C-alpha cells in the first residue's frame with residue numbers, strides 16, 4: 001500500500017493536524033518532511049486538545065510510528081519539552097524516530113531570526129521567530145549542524161566554530177549584539193544528546209522498507225502551498241518546501257511511491273504574517289470569520305488575517321502539488337451568512353486573469369473578482385453524510401470543487417475527530 005501526502009493548500013492553518021489525526025488510526029507511519037516548530041497543529045480528541053509544533057500529529061495514534069524526516073529542522077529544547085508535555089498527559093511517545101540528517105535549530109539561529117526581522121523593520125516577513133529561515137540558510141550554506149553531529153563532540157565543535165565565524169562578525173558589527181561563544185553552544189547542544197539518542201534512526205531506510213512491506217505511510221506537511229519557498233508568495237514565505245515534492249526530498253522517498261496527494265483547504269482563507277492576500281477582509285465579515293473560526297495562531301498567538309475563499313489559489317495548489325483530493329475544513333464556520341462571496345478570478349491592472357500571476361508585482365495588484373453563493377443558517381456540526389447538509393451548503397461545496405480542480409473527498413464540520421463527513425475514503 002501506498003504513500004499519501006497531506007499538505008496545506010493555502011497559507012497554512014487549514015486544519016492539517018485534525019486531518020492527519022483522523023487518518024492516524026489507519027496508517028502505520030506519519031512523517032513530517034519539512035519545517036519545524038513554526039508549525040502549530042491543533043488536534044482535538046474527545047475533550048482533550050493538543051497543540052503540536054514539531055511532532056507529527058500521528059503521535060496521538062497508538063498504532064502509528066511518528067517520524068521526523070531529514071528535511072525537518074529540529075529545535076532540541078522544543079522537541080524535549082513537547083515530548084515531556086505529552087508524556088505528562090499519558091501519551092506514549094516512545095515510537096518516535098528522528099532522522100540523523102535533520103538539521104538542528106541552534107540558539108544562534110533563533111537569535112539571527114529575531115534580529116534580522118527587527119532590522120528589516122516594516123519590510124519584515126513576520127516570521128514565527130523560531131530560527132527556521134537561518135537554520136535552512138546554514139543548511140544550504142553547508143554550515144549547518146545535524147542531529148548526528150551531537151554524537152561527535154570534536155566534529156560538533158568544529159561545525160559550530162565554522163557557523164559562528166561569520167555570524168559573530170555580523171552580530172557584533174552590524175547588529176550591535178554580543179558575540180556568541182562556541183563553547184557555550186556546544187555545551188548546550190551536548191546536554192540534549194543523550195535524551196534524543198534513543199529516537200535517532202536511519203529514517204530513509206525505515207520508510208522505504210516499510211513501503212516495501214506494504215505499510216501505509218502518511219507524509220504530513222507543515223505550513224502551506226503559498227508559503228513554499230519556491231512556489232509561494234516569495235519573499236513572504238517560509239524557508240522550506242511544504243509542496244508535495246518536498247515530501248520526497250524531505251523524507252528520502254521516491255516520487256513513484258506516492259499515490260495520493262491530499263490538499264487541506266479551508267472553506268475561507270487565512271494568513272499569518274506579512275505578504276499579499278487578495279481576498280483579505282478588513283470589515284465586520286473578516287472580524288466575524290476570525291471570531292467564529294477561532295483564527296488565532298497556535299504558535300505565536302497572533303490574530304490571523306481572514307478573507308473569503310480564493311479559487312485561484314486552490315487551482316494553483318492543485319497544479320503545483322498534483323492534488324488528487326481536497327479535504328475541505330471549517331465549513332461550519334460559514335453557517336449564518338446569507339450570501340457568501342467566493343473569489344473566482346483576479347483583476348490585474350484592468351484585465352481579468354484566471355490563474356495565479358507569476359509576477360510578484362501583478363499578484364500584489366490582484367483584486368478579487370467575486371461570485372456570490374447563497375448561504376445557509378442550519379447547524380451543520382452534526383452532519384455525518386453529504387446529504388445531511390442543507391442544499392445551499394451542498395451547492396457551496398460543489399461550486400468550490402468545480403472551481404478548484406480536484407474532488408472534495410472529506411468535509412470538516414467541527415474541530416473534533418468525528419466532526420467530519422467522509423465522501424471518498426482516503427485509504
Ligand code: GDP
Pocket residue numbers: 008012013014015016017018039040041042043044293294298328329330331332333411412413414415
Ligand atoms: P494546521 O496548522 O493546518 O494543523 O491548523 P491549525 O491547527 O493551526 O488551525 C486549524 C484550527 O481549526 C484548529 O483550531 C482546529 O481545531 C480547527 N479545525 C480543524 N478543522 C475544523 C473544522 O472542520 N471546523 C472547525 N470549526 N474547526 C476546525
Ligand code: IMO
Pocket residue numbers: 008011012013014038039040041125126127128129130131132133221222223224227236237238239271272273274
Ligand atoms: P502550520 O503548519 C501559518 C508563516 C509565518 C511567516 C512566514 C515565515 O501551523 O500551518 P517562518 O517562521 O516559517 O520563517 O515564517 O510563514 N508561517 C505560518 N503561517 N501556519 C504555519 O504553520 C506557519 N509557519 C510559518 O507567519 O509569515
Ligand code: MG
Pocket residue numbers: 012013014039040041042298
Ligand atoms: Mg497551524
